[in-house]
Amino acid sequence: MKAIVTYLIGTLLSLQLFSDEYAVVTNNSVESVTLGQIKALFLKKTGYLGNRAIVPVNLSSRNPIRVSFEKRVLHMSFNRLKSYWTKQHYLGHRPPISMKSQASVNAFIQKVDGSIGYMRLEKVANGMKIVYRWSD
Amino acid sequence: MLKSLVVILFIVMSLLAQEYEEEKSYEIGEGFQVGELPLYIGGYFSLDYRFKDSQSRYRIDDLAFLAYGSYEKLSYMAEFEYKEFYTLSETDNEYTSEQDTTLHIERLYADYTFNENFMFRAGKYNSPVGFWNLLPINVLRDTTSSPISTEMIFPKFTTGIYASYTTYHEGEFKIDAILQHNDDFDEAYNNYVIDEHYAIGITYSLNEMDFKINVGTFDNYMPENTTRLLHYFLASFKYETEDYQVMSELGTQKSNGSFTTKYAGYLQGAYYLNEQNTAILRLESYDDNFSDVEDDIAIIGYTYRPLYPVAIKAEYQFHSLKKENQFLFSFSVLF
Numbered sequence: 379m380k381a382i383v384t385y386l387i388g389t390l391l392s393l394q395l396f397s398d399e400y401a402v403v404t405n406n407s408v409e410s411v412t413l414g415q416i417k418a419l420f421l422k423k424t425g426y427l428g429n430r431a432i433v434p435v436n437l438s439s440r441n442p443i444r445v446s447f448e449k450r451v452l453h454m455s456f457n458r459l460k461s462y463w464t465k466q467h468y469l470g471h472r473p474p475i476s477m478k479s480q481a482s483v484n485a486f487i488q489k490v491d492g493s494i495g496y497m498r499l500e501k502v503a504n505g506m507k508i509v510y511r512w513s514d
Numbered sequence: 515m516l517k518s519l520v521v522i523l524f525i526v527m528s529l530l531a532q533e534y535e536e537e538k539s540y541e542i543g544e545g546f547q548v549g550e551l552p553l554y555i556g557g558y559f560s561l562d563y564r565f566k567d568s569q570s571r572y573r574i575d576d577l578a579f580l581a582y583g584s585y586e587k588l589s590y591m592a593e594f595e596y597k598e599f600y601t602l603s604e605t606d607n608e609y610t611s612e613q614d615t616t617l618h619i620e621r622l623y624a625d626y627t628f629n630e631n632f633m634f635r636a637g638k639y640n641s642p643v644g645f646w647n648l649l650p651i652n653v654l655r656d657t658t659s660s661p662i663s664t665e666m667i668f669p670k671f672t673t674g675i676y677a678s679y680t681t682y683h684e685g686e687f688k689i690d691a692i693l694q695h696n697d698d699f700d701e702a703y704n705n706y707v708i709d710e711h712y713a714i715g716i717t718y719s720l721n722e723m724d725f726k727i728n729v730g731t732f733d734n735y736m737p738e739n740t741t742r743l744l745h746y747f748l749a750s751f752k753y754e755t756e757d758y759q760v761m762s763e764l765g766t767q768k769s770n771g772s773f774t775t776k777y778a779g780y781l782q783g784a785y786y787l788n789e790q791n792t793a794i795l796r797l798e799s800y801d802d803n804f805s806d807v808e809d810d811i812a813i814i815g816y817t818y819r820p821l822y823p824v825a826i827k828a829e830y831q832f833h834s835l836k837k838e839n840q841f842l843f844s845f846s847v848l849f
Contacts, residue, residue: 415630418682426630431586453721455756457789461822464543464848465649467556470582470591 543823552583560652560846653846663778667765685720
């Protein structure tokens with residue numbers, strides 16, 4: 379009985395830990411990406427990795443995974459990003475496209491060469507490349 | 515005639531864009547896309563009030579329209595602006611008004627991005643010198659006024675070519691090269707009348723910190739058809755967190771081996787009290803040999819933004835030249 383309870387608690391804990399892990403993913407057409415390049419792509423400072431055009435894909439603005447991505451990876455809050463994109467409008471740059479669900483991001487990345495997005499680790503499909511991981 | 519056509523075109527585009535506004539849930543400060551074209555339009559305006567030396571001045575200062583977009587490796591930006599569109603001054607209950615309906619070319623350029631690192635631009639653009647000059651419009655500034663040093667050291671606009679090289683690793687490293695060897699697209703809309711401008715800049719950014727240095731030279735037209743060659747140096751620093759920002763620029767300018775501006779600089783701190791409210795303190799100082807003026811300035815300001823692209827600002831400037839003391843208030847919007 380004790381062994382079963384320990385097993386169940388362990389399983390629940392590992393599920394909990396796993397569900398709070400996230401990944402930045404690309405399709406296989408993209409080579410390795412550094413953290414600095416991920417930031418530059420999602421802030422639209424560049425649209426390229428080497429010579430390859432890259433399409434960054436966001437989740438919708440209040441999605442908790444996006445909030446975590448912006449906080450842990452971009453190191454920017456919602457308000458700071460709001461002011462950032464207002465300034466970028468004056469400079470002629472648009473924010474990345476947004477998608478409503480991880481499933482849409484998943485489908486987009488598998489379909490479009492040079493795309494990059496983020497999702498929960500357990501949602502990463504076969505054939506995708508994980509280029510960065512983070513957790514809450 | 516051409517400028518009138520441009521204005522009409524903007525109005526038509528705005529109407530077209532309105533149709534798409536509901537579908538694409540337009541938000542203020544983001545501009546709107548015209549149909550499915552690689553064309554976004556927007557603009558900004560500012561109203562301001564100044565009380566200085568017993569005189570009140572009310573202005574519709576900036577009224578500008580933006581159009582930009584990108585297609586594959588090409589992108590473009592066009593910005594046309596009415597500057598000091600309407601000014602009403604009052605002294606001892608006597609009112610005078612002025613109107614300037616000249617539509618200026620503020621920016622007009624095309625970019626070509628070669629790859630992750632290289633970018634090339636041709637046209638008229640904000641000189642990428644320092645940090646302030648990249649976002650110089652009222653609504654995006656923390657204060658109604660700009661530091662005097664940003665008007666004094668270098669030409670705010672360049673008409674020519676520009677190239678940059680950037681690397682994105684742990685930190686971000688960027689080299690800018692500026693080259694002008696022709697007349698300005700709109701020489702009335704620049705702080706110096708120039709036909710030559712050559713400069714380089716190096717920027718290094720790491721986490722919340724940015725450092726930048728610029729060195730340049732430009733040929734300035736003077737009265738009586740003479741010119742003078744001016745050389746400048748500017749060092750800039752910025753540190754920004756979620757709670758506050760500290761920014762500083764310090765420059766100098768020389769001609770024929772002697773200082774035209776010995777130094778001009780500022781140190782500004784902006785404290786974000788919350789999402790809407792910011793308190794600002796700026797200290798400025800300059801010693802300009804050309805105009806034979808030196809001044810030390812302390813500015814306290816407060817900005818309220820009900821939404822980020824809408825700014826209501828007040829500031830008071832204390833000058834060592836006391837007759838320059840002034841109060842400024844402005845309302846500005848980016849749309």
